[in-house]
Amino acid sequence: MTGIRKVLAAVFAGLALTLSAAAPAAQAAQAAPAAAAAAADKLKLTVAGDGAEGVTIQATHTDGRRLEQVVRLVLTATGPDGQRIGPVQLEPQPEGHGFYSSGPVLSAGKWKVTVKSSAPLQSEATATVQAQAAQSPPAPKPVAVTKPADGGAGTGWWPFAAAGLALVAAAMGVAMLFGRRRTD
Numbered sequence: 001m002t003g004i005r006k007v008l009a010a011v012f013a014g015l016a017l018t019l020s021a022a023a024p025a026a027q028a029a030q031a032a033p034a035a036a037a038a039a040a041d042k043l044k045l046t047v048a049g050d051g052a053e054g055v056t057i058q059a060t061h062t063d064g065r066r067l068e069q070v071v072r073l074v075l076t077a078t079g080p081d082g083q084r085i086g087p088v089q090l091e092p093q094p095e096g097h098g099f100y101s102s103g104p105v106l107s108a109g110k111w112k113v114t115v116k117s118s119a120p121l122q123s124e125a126t127a128t129v130q131a132q133a134a135q136s137p138p139a140p141k142p143v144a145v146t147k148p149a150d151g152g153a154g155t156g157w158w159p160f161a162a163a164g165l166a167l168v169a170a171a172m173g174v175a176m177l178f179g180r181r182r183t184d
Contacts, residue, residue, distance in 0.1 A: 043071065043117050045125035052134040053104035057090060057115050057125075060098055067098030072118045075102055079131075080109035090115070106131035 046058040055075060059067045076086030090100040106129070114126045 043067070043121045043123035045073075045115050045117065045123055047113055047115050047125050047127035047129070049129035049131060050101065051132075053106045053108070053131050055102040055106070055113050055115075055129055057100040057102075058098055059100065059117070059123075066096075071121050073100050073115055074118070075105075075113060075115050077106060077111045077113045077129075079106065079111040083107070104134065108133050 042062045044060050044062050046060075048056050050056050055077075057073060057075075059071060059073065061067065070092050073090040074086070075088045075090055076084070078084055085105055088102060088105060090102055093099045093101045095101075108131055111129045111131055112126065113129050114124065116122075116124045
């Protein structure tokens with residue numbers, strides 16, 4: 001064999017080995033998106049009370065990615081004395097991607113809340129929520145307004161400003177009086 005033929009044979013052998021080694025990796029790479037798509041078909045729903053008479057829900061993908069699209073979430077709840085609420089369709093809130101809130105739909109007491117999402121991202125979550133009547137903040141205490149003992153607000157800087165202005169005017173006057181006179 002000549003030198004060129006040996007080089008070409010070595011190149012083709014290396015190419016064949018590279019392609020045969022890359023084939024299993026390519027099959028694995030094709031299987032990875034299919035597994036990710038199967039995992040993306042489910043949502044993780046975190047259900048909690050809002051501290052008053054409502055429910056908040058945080059929806060994320062099961063792999064931890066945040067939810068980019070709007071999904072349809074439906075809430076049902078069973079409360080004290082067998083009270084039932086729902087189904088209530090939840091709307092996304094501006095607080096963030098995947099954040100939903102019911103607003104004040106519960107009365108005071110312990111509620112078993114179930115939230116379901118529809119296809120293609122089907123999921124369900126149940127939590128116990130303690131609802132309580134919304135409380136208003138306490139009224140602010142009155143603040144006493146007193147007059148400062150130094151004669152009023154704003155008197156502290158005026159004397160300094162007036163003295164500075166007088167010094168500038170005096171310096172200009174002296175410069176004008178003792179300046180050289182030009183004779184032509």
